[in-house]
Amino acid sequence: MDFSILVLALLFAATATLYASVGFGGGSTYIALLALAALDYRALPVIALLCNIIVVTGGTIRFQLRGLIDWSKIWPILLLSVPAAWLGGRMVLEQDSFMLLLGISLAAAGVLLIIEPFIRRARAIGGQWTGHQLFAPAIGTAIGFLSGTVGIGGGIFLAPILLLTRWADSRRIAATASVFILVNSIAGLGGQLMKSGLSSGGEAILAYWPLFLGVLLGGQVGSILASKALPEIWIRRLTALLILYVAARILWV
Template identity: 50%
Template sequence: MIWLASLFALVAFVYASVGFGGGSTYTALLALWGVDYRLIPVIALVCNIIVVTGGSIRFARAGLVSWRQVLPLLLVSAPLAFAGGLVPLKQVVFLTILGCTLLASAIALFLQADKMTPRTVPKPFLLALSGGVGLLAGLSGIGGGIFMAPVLHLIRWAEPRRIAAFASLYILINSAAGLLGQILKSGAQSLAEPALQYGLLLGAVLVGGQLGSLFGMRYLSPRLLRVLTAILVGYAALRLLWQAHGPF
């Protein structure tokens, strides 16, 4: 458990430094570690909430969140994240959804541009994108920001700092909605005792996330972190797909 907690702290540090929660990698690590797949979304979503709460508050205080722009997207994604959390899934289906989500996230991270000029994006497209990612987030037990943010970069929705601010808030809201769905699906009592066994992981991401948020990008370039994250996420995705279906 110490090794797993150390990995969680490292993931939280790296992801918090770029405004993410790390849910996609937490779920991959838990699945590869052999944790009961029914507990994985709950643990990962709680870790997400711990990591991104501070960042979301700081972004909002810095005036980087345009509530008029982001509220419609959150109002679409949150109910679908909640609904996704309610859906019972077999292990092979869960691992497949998670693996495909992570693989798509890795590709999007590789394609993300370093510099861009914001442009106008049709609102119906943004709402559909937000809702689809929200549903996927609820099903797979992630906040969705690691996929949403690279897509927003690709379509040049806003400047990078505002996208990071939105991604942090998006992860927080969707993680809370998805967690509620997961708890209602399985029952709080059936999840509480097993989940407490992994309480050390929550402390690890609290420390790692705070350090990552404070250090930010002071010492490591955003591009290097993004590429390393994409490689790790892509590797985890392939491992999960292999675990679910065997060799292709």
């Protein structure tokens, strides 16, 4: 087995452990690591989305058992995000266009990770931004389409927006993000496989199976132990630095 794949698998396992402990899938970091490894750009979304699915499935079940998923509030967000994620996965982009969109998305994700503590404070002193009935479907559609296109589950964008709008308490927002990542990753992966063909997508999955084993094990550890090796704020900052570094390399190389 290629040594670089083993190193990637260990990094993926560590990423899954950290993200699973806070209810996320880790798609943005998987994409960043894969981009650094210079894999075929067409395989990046397939691998990252499948890793998301593996990690957040356990988290979603855990949140459901704890009664933190409010389906009556979540369905408006999911209503159009699922078909949008599928359409995003079906989008055929040239490498330059894909890498540009990926770089911008990673840069936005990194910035959101850095400013999320400030968003939490703004939420504590601010008011309800909007109660418009189109707010949830519009946000879900936009983030769902992006998640299917580039292979980022979307929770990293959704959670700060919900925090800032006082949509729910932080635990329920984490549960909502977990469900959002799961269903949109499934839809986006379906679109990606239809675009590339099951045989081509299957080859990518088989070739990088150690990565999926790594996130499966890491996700379970994160879900069970809720790793506290570093304060969450430092985990987010270090992750943000990695994502921003990769975004800079993609956009300015």
